[in-house]
Amino acid sequence: MEEANELCEAKSKDDVAFEAADLLYFALTKCVAAGVTLEDVEQNLDAKSVKVKRRQGDAKGPWAERAGLTNGINLTNGTAKTDEKKEMLKEAASVPKGKGDTAGLRNGRIQMARYVASEVPQSTVQEALQRPSQRSTEKIMGIVNPIIKAVREGGDAALLKYTHQFEKATSLTSPVLRAPFPQSMMNLPPETIEAIDVSFENIRKFHAAQKEEKPLVVETMPGVVCTRFARPIERVGLYVPGGTAVLPSTALMLGVPAMVAGCKTIVIASPPRADGSITPEIVYVAHKIGAQSIVLAGGAQAVAAMAYGTESVSKVDKILGPGNQFVTAGKMIVSNDTSAGVSIDMPAGPSEVLVVADAAANPAFVASDLLSQAEHGVDSQVVLIAVDLSEKQLAAVEDELHQQASALPRVDIVRGAIEHSVTLVVKDIEEAMRLSNLYAPEHLILQVENAQDVAGLVENAGSVFIGQWTPESVGDYSAGVNHSLPTYGYAKQYSGVNLASYVKHITSSNLTAQGLRNVGGAVMQLAKVEELEAHRRAVSIRLAHLDRVGA
Template sequence: MPPALLASIDLANNTAPSRGLDAQALSFIGKVFVRVTPDTVDQTLAHLQQSVGRYANYLGVASLSSIDDVVSLLDAGAAKVFVTRQQLDQLLSLQIDQNRLVLALPGNTKEEIIEAIGGTQVDVYSHQVTDIELVEAWLKEYGTDRPEVFVSFATPDLDSVLRISKLSAIPILPAPWLTVDAQKEASLLSVGKLLMANATSDRPDGLFSTIVTDERGVALGLVYSSEESVAESLRTGRGVYQSRKRGLWYKGESSGDVQELVSISLDCDNDCLRFVVRQKGRGFCHLATPTCFGGYTGLSRLQQTLQSRKASAPTGSYTARLFNDPQLLRAKILEEATELCDATSKEHVAFEAADLLYFALTKCVASGVSLEDVERNLDAKSIKVKRRKGDAKPAFVKPPASTNGATNDSLEKEVVKEAASIPKTKDDPAGLQNGRIFMKRYITARETPQSIQAVLQRPSQRSSDKIIAICQPIIESVKSRGDAAVLEYTHKFEKATSLTSPVLKAPFHESLMQLAPETIKAIDISFENIRKFHAAQKEDKPLVVETMPGVVCSRFSRPIERVGLYVPGGTAVLPSTALMLGVPALVAGCKKIVLASPPRADGSITPEIVYAAHKVGAEAIVLAGGAQAVAALAYGTESISKVDKILGPGNQFVTAAKMIVSNDTNAGVSIDMPAGPSEVLVVADASANPAFVASDLLSQAEHGVDSQVILIAVGLSETQLTAIEDELHAQANALPRVDIVRGAIEHSITLVVDTIEEGMRLSNQYAPEHLILQVENSESIVDYVENAGSVFIGQWTPESVGDYSAGVNHSLPTFGYAKQYSGVNLGSYIKHITSSNLTKEGLRNVGGAVMELARVEELEAHRRAVSLRLGFL
């Protein structure tokens, strides 16, 4: 489809425009025009590389004398080049596809135009037009059955541009002259009006049918648009449509399932719109499915599954091994590629190709690469004009000879078995009993204490030796090379190659915090509740105790001066974690608050996290993840402040790095607590609602296959137990992460006990991260709690409120560490200092005891420090 308009940008001017379209708004149009000069060829090549997938680039190359430069630009991904007649003839002689060539007309008179376009079928470009009537006249004479016509203006105005657009010419307009917010920038040209200039509707209400797709082109659903809704969508950068009953419809305003706008275009007949969006939340459909036509299938479904598993990569599981062991993943890709090459029958080829695609996509997801990225590269490769011979590399033509006499075929293959806790197919029995999702049930009266202790064991965790070996050189590199190393690892692991600085400094620009009003409201409510609860933990005054006459001891608190807060990122959006870590630091009065979070591939941080960082007064956001982010916080770099304590969750690399730096005396940094998989223990009696109990168990089971959920059923009958189990099965099957749930359920259990006292004894023995009390008189049962990260009291208190908005902190000890550690609280950000203040009388009273103990320990200087003073008295 031809573009509705082209926004021209100037690469020679690197200053940000004070008005007009920014980079995000350019992507909404989907196509830009760049005038290339001999001095900006290299800059344009870099621009083409960086803008793959954001928008198509149309290049004006008439000033280039080297045809090789033009070919290089086409090879690098230019969609079309605007050329002179001489350049056109040269490129056609090189067999360049004429659909990628646009002839720049040498003049604007009717005669010059007719002479120039005679005998050619390529698109044409009339630039710096001053006589609109003349252009209208020759466009009408040229007709509609013609190549595309591009027009730029000496002085563009909306009336002239619309007149040209309505004749199906494509206006080229400077980006600073265009706006997606006509109310705010009334003097500029409205992109919405230009986009809809040729739109037609045969509906009585004048609305336009609108197909909504994801970036892969998968249809999410059918809606309707109006000129007003299109303008509003462009202004907000969100999916905004026209409801036939309620007016403007901001998708996700009530559900939270918002859409980031990628681009808008018209179909070939100009009577149907296509919105390309990035869908957030549960999905497009009101039934919480990705599309209105059901769930994703094929590669899209596989990608969704792998991305969710990466977000909660279960330590010790096969998925975690693939994500975290590059050599294993490499071996599996090579193995499956070989098996595909050896396959012969149609069925066998399909089977082996599916396996290879699975491991190849795992490699992509592990590297932060999406199917959309892959398909954009395929599209870019399809328009290359320079082709290499294409022969296989020598190493793949003939297997290299073995140095020890063994052939490749005789080498033993690594046998990889997927953990029983990870359902590989629908037929895998993990988490199932008789075809139902089911937690193993134990009646404690029929078991020994030893057997109950055994079933309460958490899923085993792999040794961290290999992870530490990976993290150590990364930490050393950051320690010695600073910013350069952080950037290098961010480019490598996050694919954010456009980043030139590893840190985003406050104050954060408003454009980085563009959020839906309902998202801002949710963050603000959560912020205030968390602030209130942690502010209440402040000590009113120092503790002062006179231990004996004249001896006064005191303890007072001071905030930790500099704290680093790690917020996991990548595919995840975790403003709740930024709030849970940042608000207590703000309340405590920490002088420096530095966030660290991995950026997206375009180098940006999700606006939710930037807004949370702004709310808590963060000094900066480190644009890095993993061990490199932890090292930057621990040691500091040229642009990243060193901190005194690092807090926050993360994957096994983050955890290992935190342990390494906390044990390095040169770093002088502490950490919050050891980390492990998420868990919940629910105590329920006959008063509990089975649906509530099942939902609480599943809210943690969906975290990861290494999560564990425990139900302690107090005095429940078979009927009551079955009711909970029925709810668990039904609710689990309705979840998008049902395979992960099944993995967690495989090592989760129900303990049936006779009394609440026995139930709480077992709970304290287990020491859960989250403890939910769905029992009668639940408030009184809190007295029984000895070990737990956080307690949720009564049937109206789901664990989810603690994760987000109630006010308590969700950064909690797991894996039984609730016996020794508290969750993050105000005390995590303060240190206590003690003081002693003695009078003469006080020294006389206590001095004898001090001197005697110093003598016993043979520390004579200690003894004399007292005896000398007493001598003066």
């Protein structure tokens, strides 16, 4: 503090240089003592450089109070805003809640907020249904943009730098593991291999059934034949999250349809463990689907590597797969960069589930379905729409949720998700489905009477799980449907990953001379209206030729 104060008081150029040198010396000494490298400092400087707003030179709260400067100072520009930003980024990174953190606790119990929809304003309901991950988009983009730029310009070196920094895998010297993968990297217990093989086959069957057996051929008028045929996307990049969980199921969900579609190059990206290795389950799946390589990186840096290519990472044409806010932001950025020439499947971010339950629902089943998504990450969100449940019935669900959550190994992650999750009590199934369609959940679970009939009311959802014997978990793993689904409410516009996600459709037209005569007049007239004379002549020249030769 003394050195910083002397720098503030320095006036001349020489004095400022002298005091700045003193301050830097003590700062670097502190860094060395704490094991902080210049790369760590550089990363923080990068993050600061992309801040949309800076403080106006006013002191942060504690220092202002110590210096007696709080009068007239708006402390929300200091510590409060800094803490708010850190908390948002903490949510984005799915950092588990600490033991002293009260997130997700109400009266000492793990419990969601509860509202009776008819007793609160509509705006309160809408605010309760807002995804937590949508509240810090600007800040996330500000952090991700420099990462994308660094990997695009720096290639392997930048990718390795971020992997060393974020995954702590400092022993890695290459960011890519290439096929064929050695057997030693795929050694698994027989029961795990069997589970993967069963899931692989069910997913393959469901997606193979979506294949178009023959082209669509339509004669729109005599002599005018229009065709549509499918071709696989040649090069696809599949993002398999790591971080707080090992997810070979996502490798299956993304890789099997790519294999079925016939994609020529399949690249998987997944964060390595701290020792630089990749989980054997993911390597085994990569082997089964015929992946070309595994990129040992996560986050926006992995997305950038696949979008632009590096010395070791193959550039792809489309990136698919879910991830946290950093991954989702990276996908959105590269897909909007025309120089990248890459598309994405959808904005698939943090997990979410909405459960509709009525009096017939089993409270233990309801709680288990909510928790199965809450354990994904602190940025996940779970919603219960309770259809005309009494106080006793609601309490039964809440008791089950608290008891089951408390017994989970990932309870500190669950609490983070529960903090911004909600129970909405509604009068009838029609109101429940109206709110569900408004929310457009990634996963929709119907634990209600006549669930199959209620499914007919679904307008917006990624995937629907019907009846009490269909937990969301079966869709995540082995039923056959895909678990890579739209989040953030994008189920209103996007489908989940399916076979069509890996193909593009090409159309063709084939006209006979008579077909050109039949359609030519309409073409020439519209070209005339649009004043595109070359378009009109492309037809008129041919028709004149036909008249000359008498065809």
